[in-house]
Amino acid sequence: MKGFSPFSVTERAKYTVFWLTALLFCSASAVTAQDENFESSDPVLISEADSVKALAVKPESWRGGLPAPNAEYFSPGSRVIVFVTNVALAADEGANAFRAFAEDARGKKFRLTVENVQQLKKQDWIYALTLQIADANGYNGQPLENSGVLINVSWRGNVSNRVKLSLGKEVGKFPDTTGLTPTPAPSARLNQTSLYSPVGDRRRFIEQATFGPTDALDARLRRIGLRRWIEEEFAKPYPSIPYPNFPLKPFDGTQGCGVYDSSPEVNLCHRNHYWGYNNQKWMVQEALYGDDQLRRRVSWALHQIWVVSQSTVYQQRWMQEYIEILDRNAFGNYRDLMTEMTLSPAMGEYLDMVRSTKANPNENYPRELLQLFSVGLYKLNQDGTLQLDGQGNRIPTYDQDKINQFTKVFTGWSQCNSGNNPACPNAVVNAPNFIDPMYLNFPNDHDQTAKTLFDYAGAPNQTIPACTNCTTDANRRAYATDSLNKTLDNIFYHPNVAPYIGKLLIQHLVTSDPSPAYVGRVAAAFNNNGAGVRGDMKAVIRAVLLDPEARGSRKTDPTYGKLREPLQHLTNFLRAFKVRAGRNGTNSPPAACQNRSDGVFDWVTREMGQEIWGPPTVFNYFPPDYVVPGTDILGPEFAVNNTGTSFSRINQIFFFSFGNIAFSPSTTADPYPYVPCGTEIDLTEPTAWMTADPTGNTLIENLNTKMMHGTMSEAMKAKIRAAINFSVSADQKAKQAIFLVATSSQYQIQR
């Protein structure tokens, strides 16, 4: 066997240079608290000694070590063992930590199934991967007999080199192999970490944990490291911008404020109390300027799991109370969130629990509680993959009978409207009480018969017996409350909850289609925070954000990442350029604006496909199982990206790049302008970069760092450079470049 030379000389040189840089960086920042190197290495798929042909063997002929090059051929549908190195597998990483891809000469891409991983005994730096040469999904059909494919594998979001694999007896046509070099088996462990850029990883982390990187956040992270920053965020006060806090009003706006359009004050009253205006504005301001970024981001993710929409819950204060529950529990325990949400009047109104009684039970809330907020429809393995029965079918977690049983538990609760009841201190006359938790006003409306709940192994409270002492209202209330708590425990301890919720949080923060291994690690943190506590959100968040599949300065797996939802697309873009209040011609916004954006651009996100706080259904702005058109990759946010909204994204960024949202002055005709401060980006810095370096390289490199954490391709840079190579002013060039980066698909995909 020859010595190892997987990379060309120049590539090796690059590694050396890189390591020097990294060392310099580390010594320069030795005084600060640094995290470990979060980068995972790039897997190397082993080829034969002198070619880029995969070193491969059939499982039935494999004898446990590295095989000699052989003349075996592999058929579509059969198994093949290939060999991978330069990976350091954690104890819990198995086949579910790897993905394998194949591409044929027609350009068709397939995802192969990785069935098994086995460490070689002698050369323990090499792993044997058993692949089935079939696309489990079959979306692009299947690899064909007598064809040549290039295969590669990915691990933790990093993709390996590609090697050739012949399918069938006749050697088929291969895709272009230009640039591929042989990667024969190394004689020792490689220990090659890929190019680690701490600044790239920090910026990526900020994209995942906040509403967009800023230089200040980056500086803070550089100083204290990711782990400490997370702990710091856990302890921060919230919210940074006070909740709008308008008092409760009657159901009817005319009753609460007067006839709309009868005076500017009446209209203001409607806008403040009955419209989404203040909550949207507050949310955007929090996202743009809030210091409680991690809580805001997690709370926003929880909103998209525990969906309530202002389309039904239309008063400002009603939604605020719901938002406060999300905020309060973002770093708490999931079980507490379940209780608070269940008794939330907003949720009660949205999913009809407020109207569910023994005589007229309503199954809406219990059904969605199970389907969307806790266990999901099908039994899951702990890594989030589906359990299958002997016939290969999915196994439902519950049926209609079970829904009927759970429904009984949630009967009898309604808004706490009685003014002299100490249980509802916030009740006011003539307005429904959306502040205090729901209450058993009429305890006889609660179904007091026995209920049969989940009976998974170890399930607490598998049955709730009928009430035996419901002779007084106090006893009836005690029974209903106790039943509710027991039922929520019965749901909370279901083994599905950890992988189900864990995967959703990964999708919202990091990547749409995580590997099962990643889901499994997060689920483990949900199941046990290390101190025996289940449902500890802090442990879950740490696991999501610090996972090796989340971390690293760039990810090369073709399926990795997520489309930024419209709100994230906008806030990431605006925060990158010191977002501020929007001038109106040469007029500056009022002093009260403190040169900050008012956060009023609800129509902008709506145009882009997302009404803030107003998802169209309980299935959120976009469903978690949406598959990206033309692929077999999960991509929830793609559900709101179509021909129309993809142009809207570009158009709205165009307005912000070359124009602004100008503030409206207060006038006699319009004393309470809808847009009191406006919004714009600050072009001072980008213009200065352009002025200082007329080649545009400084500008482009800065945009690369700030917006794309250093992953902008040379091809992309060249196209932007060409588009600004004109005799126009520096600020025009800066706008042009910013527009092109911010509208690019490369930027819209957070990866």
Place this chain on the structure above:
Amino acid sequence: MDENRREFLKKSGCALSMLALATQARHFGLMSAMAQTIDEKTQDAGVPSDYRALVCILLAGGNDGNNMIVPNHSDANISNYAAYSATRAAQGLAIPQAQLLPVAVPRLGNLTYGLHPNLGTVAGGVNNGIHELWAQGKLAAVVNVGNLIRPMTKAQYISNPAWRPYQLFSHSDQIQQQQTSRSDSPVPIGWGGKIADRIHASDNPNGRISMITSIAGTQLFTLGQSTTPLAIRDSGTPLNEALILYSKTCCNDPFSNARNAALAELRTVDLDSQLVGAASHITNQAQIAGNALSTFQEVTATFPNTNLGRQLKQVARVIKKRGDLSINRQVFFVELGGFDTHQNQLNGQNGQNALLVQLSQAMRAFYDEMGAQGMQNKVTAFTLSDFGRTMNPSGVGGNVGTDHAWGSHSLVMGGAVMGGDFYGSTRADGTGNIFPTLQLGGPDDIDSGSGARGRWLPTTSVEQYAGTLARWFGLNDADLAAVFPNIVNFPNNNLGFMMP
């Protein structure tokens, strides 16, 4: 491979069944056998000489069919008005008999049924609604249709859980199944998209836009394997402004032109990431379609200025432009939400009563506009909905509503519809009528006993319903079998409501 699956493959006899099995298999960890590629499809020779369009109106949330079509007779041999009233009047949900809009049903011995009063003339309406189209033979109902894998009786439903569609009564799953026509397993593509996959290339060889246009975003129905829809806004946006880039329309100077050139060129690089590639592809499609839609002619009929009215008006504008778009076969998708009436079904802007006004007014305006364009016989509109709702109401009085159920009724409208009648099948054992008995706990109710809510077991499947429409649209037998793999489980794949 187990016996069932082999049988299943054999029956469906085509690649799509593999896709079905394999879909999401990645998530299931399923190791399925080889599938052929879907694009090895049967090619129809020749381009059609005429134009045809299907317009799918999705009533999202689960429309209460029980209040949309009501027995309006007293025949004791079949569910009559008294049977309807007995289950709904006490809670205040029954429509008074005098208010029902009568329709004759030849299929049921010319008995009279009643449409919801809001499907006719209404105060403030812009037209007379769709009721009068029944007598003209341009409006038909497919009754007790729903998601099914195979026909079954109530007894079979109870004893064979594996025969049931997955996750009955769950919105997200049932609305998916209506759109994919697949109740055996989730698939990421819909039957509109699958139709386009098979015949877009052959039937629209010079088409300038996708076969599918959605005014309601990229929904499952509209997605195929090679098909993505043209998604545009409703008529509130003029058609020629539906897809424009302000970066282009604002300016015409070398610097701006370079910007727009770069905008397009950036979509040609960094495609190693499939997500970047997918996002760029969508924008490319927008650009191509935007160029095709740069001019348009306004329609002449008066459309109501409602959510659905604006959507159907935009559809009518696209149809008016068909010649310029070089398109012979089109599928449209519009959506009206709010039918999840657990409560307040009768009240307010969001109750079913108001939604049916919106539906009827918009459909009629669309029908009239097709008449003005001379396209009535070429365009067929039809409804889908998640599921029907419980016959037994939830709540009482002003708050009254209904819960999730199963089989319901759909409407089909157009000049090519054999209208003025009910269509559908009888029970799997041949008993009963095509209209459910409306009896709580009865033979059509999957519930039994005193708690029965009235959730009708459908006697006709969405695949039969869709297959009938698709055949009229131009799919041949091989295509039908491919798009609707479970249709072979049913006694016929043509319900007969479309003219040949």
